[in-house]
Amino acid sequence: MxxxxxxxxxxxxxxxxxxxxxxxxxxxxxxxxxxxxxxxxxxxxxxxxxxxxxxxxxxxxxxxxxxxxxxxxxxxxxxxxxxxxxxxxxxxxxxxxxxxxxxxxxxxxxxxxxxxxxxxxxxxxxxxxxxxxxxxxxxxxxxxxxxxxxxxxxxxxxxxxxxSKNLRVRFDGALPPGTGAKDMALRLIGQIGTAGGTGCVMEYTGSAVRGLSLEGRMTLCNMSIEGGARAGLVAPDDTTFAYVAGRPLAPKGALWDAAVAHWRTLTSDPEAAFDQEVVVDLRGLAPQVTWGTSPQWVTDITGRVPDPAQARTADERDAILRALEYMGLEPGTPMEAIGIQVAFIGSCTNGRIEDLREAALVARGRKVAQGVRALVVPGSGLVKKQAEAEGLDRIFLEAGFEWRQPGCSMCLGMNEDRLEAGVRCASTSNRNFEGRQGRGSRTHLVSPAMAAAAAVTGHFTDVRRMLEN
Amino acid sequence: MMPFTTLTGIAAPLLRANVDTDLIIPKQFLTTLVRSGLGRHLFDELRHDPEGREVPDFVLNREPYRNATILLSGPNFGCGSSREHAPWALLDFGIRCVVAPSFADIFFNNCFSNGVLPVVLPAETIARLAAEAGPLTVDLSTQTVSGSGCGFRFEIEAARKAALLEGMDEIKRSEANLSEIEAYETRRRVEAPWLAVGGC
Missing domain, CATH: 3.30.499.10 (Aconitase, domain 3)
Structure with missing residues (x-):
């Protein structure tokens, strides 16, 4: 074959x-x-x-x-x-x-x-x-x-x-400190655009992907759709099997052994041909923040809001102008100078135990900035219980975050967790579309650590500085 | 599913890229239990102000586009959420054909499930169609979109075309493969016995 x-x-x-x-x-x-x-x-x-x-x-x-x-x-x-x-x-x-x-x-x-x-x-x-x-x-x-x-x-x-077509995404290099799967995903989408993966199934490869936990891999694969792909894939390995083993609906005993033996064959053959390949260089990767109304409109935390005058085409300039008007942003503004009113930590992108641990690390011993509302919404009741067993809920509550019950919540605002018009949010979710978190809402997509950093400082902040201290 | 053969009607231009399904039908209308009635909420946040009044500038609030049956748009139309409420809302408004340079995958599939024809044409062609004063005619059998002074051919996969022309029930079609489905399940029980689920 x-x-x-x-x-x-x-x-x-x-x-x-x-x-x-x-x-x-x-x-x-x-x-x-x-x-x-x-x-x-x-x-x-x-x-x-x-x-x-x-x-x-x-x-x-x-x-x-x-x-x-x-x-x-x-x-x-x-x-x-x-x-x-x-x-x-x-x-x-x-x-x-x-x-x-x-x-x-x-x-x-x-x-x-x-x-x-x-x-x-x-x-x-x-x-x-x-x-x-x-x-x-x-x-x-x-x-x-x-x-x-x-x-x-x-x-x-x-x-x-x-x-679908086969698209290999190769992440080169190691993840720098202060960055994670969310930054990998946003960087990729910034590079290929929201339609970059249309018609494709993306397989994520490279040692940085291998080094991710299952939670991190889920964050990465979750955002595949924001890159337009039909699906994202990470080949199963020992990390995968360790995560699945013992779960209530996972196979047990001899069936487990047979399953793992088969799952080990599920990798791309070394000579397999991919229709397309994308290489993402992780060297020098900084925490990512979106500035516009599409996940592809993303930059480093050290970057600035772009100038529409530098757009490559008239269509792109018009689109950026519309996005900046909607987002209430001026070209050239440093990302760190943008203040927020709400921080949302949760969603199917970043509502798992590791995400909450990452955010808690930043929230620990700090206080939510004045005038900021910060919500932590665990992805499931079991995540919530685990976090409570680890004392993460107390860290969040003492810092002034809300500790809520599980659900999709403010990612799409179908329940009461909705943003008012003009309100700016540092969100660990997956979409910053117009009106996504509520009519007129202004969403900036970030990692859990970056959302927590923005919550306690009141503006987007390079979390790497906070982790050093 | 309603067949799609030919359509002549007003084509409304909404010439922007990445029109996402949140924009097409915002989340507050997704709590419906039925497929119908979403037309009045199509593009709600562009079409209506926060008090529910019409935004006069928006294309679907202007004549003759209030009666549009065709929508012209930019690349990556329908990106984002998988909500089938997006084609339901278009259909309920009266739009049965969207012409764009490219479509997002799930939305594209959802169109075919509902007898909505997504036509892929280059942006320059769409700009010419948008400049047409009168109605456009979309003919699926000849794979053409034409106005009074121009006509363009579009490509469509043969299986998709046949299904739309007939208004085929896709489930019924797959049910015709029942013996193969049963054979597959029997084989998989032996080859991958760990896949049996006990429920929760």
Missing amino acids: SPRTLYDKIWDEHLVATRADGTSLIYIDRHLVHEVTSPQAFEGLVLAGRALRRPGNILSVADHNVPTADREKGIRDETCRLQVEALEANVKAHGVPYIPLLDDRQGIVHVVGPEQGFTLPGTTVVCGDSHTSTHGAFGALAFGIGTSEVEHVMATQTLPQRR
Whole structure:
């Protein structure tokens, strides 16, 4: 057999049929379901008189619009409550495994799946959510789908697919102190643009990727979609197996051994051909901060807001002008001179235990700056419990951060955690689009350490200086 | 799914890059339990001020674009969230075809699930179409977009084209592969027994 990439191998293993028109039917092993993108899918199945083919291959949980405080008292917003109730009624009617809202395991689908051992190397994972790319950190082919496709997977456990191109992202050099997976992701997107990976599955390689924990790899893969890619992949290795071992839904005993033996074969062959390659030089990488309304508009913390006059094209100049107007920024302003009103630490990008540890390291012994509201929203109830066992909640609370209940929260502001117009936020989430965190909101994407640094100083601050002290 | 054959109508120009799905349909409208009714919230934050009044300058608030059935836009249209509410909102407003130099992957797929035709044409061509005074005609069978004084051919994958022309039910189509799906599952139970899940 000719040399194959990791993506090729997973694809080949899941090919059910190649149809006359050239499309392929791909088997879906794992399906994550949440309240926002599933009601119309369940409705469609019922209307067509179709049953779910493998309800046991689904894991469902409410995360997008759930309150992150006082949830024991119920969901106040009626439309949100109705949507969660619809999910509960649907999963009950169709026999789909569900983690209830008040269960310790509840959280963001992309935190919960890996945590429960539902996400396994070499599997295909889908969810009606674009950040499904997160699960690529395990060497799983994971991608976001629309609601019609959710219905399709429920009915057939397959999806018609076109083969993507193979794009290898090679990170050269080691991660400098004070930087992490989020900075790698933002640097990459700044380099290739938000459409740079369109039509591709990106495989992340290089010793810096190997050196990342699973949490870091999830952050990196999570942002693949912001680079336009269908999915991101990191080949599974001992770090992966150590993370998965012993998780509630992970295989045990002889099955575990057989699984690991297979998973070790899931790497790109040395001679495998990639359609494209991107090299990202990590030498000299500084903490990254976005300044615009697209994740590609990013610079070093030591940098400045760009001057539209230096744009390469008229279209680009107009786009930058519009972004700066929306963001309320003047060209040439040093990034460190930009003040914030809110810091948000959480989301499927940066809501895991390591992210909270990283932020707590900066928050420890400091105080949230006057006039700043800082929120910490753990990615799941289990992350919250772990953090509390480590005393991270006390560090945050003593520093003046809010310690909240798990959910997607202010990443997209479907619940009450929303920004007012004109409010500037240092956010560990994944999108700085216009209106993303609330109408007129101004989002700057950063790492957890950088969000904590901005929270305690009141403006974007080079966290490397704070870590030295 | 509704078939797409030909469409003649007003084409509204929204010529900016990276129109994301948050912009197309903001999150506060995603709590709906149905597919319909999102048209009035299409591009809500561009179309309406915070008090809900129309923003007069916005293209869809101007004549003749209020009745647009075609949207002309910039590269990477539909990037961001996977929300199928984006094509649902376009469709509910009356837009059945988006013409852009490129599309984001998930949005592109979601269009085909809903009988919305995404047409890929170069930015210069789109600028010429935007300069047309009258309506445009999109003909899927001949793969052309034309105005009174110009016509352009676009490319589309044959399988996608056939599915749209017929208004094909994709699930029904995959159900035709049932025996292969069953054979695959049987084989995988032997080859990868660790994939069996017990639920939670």
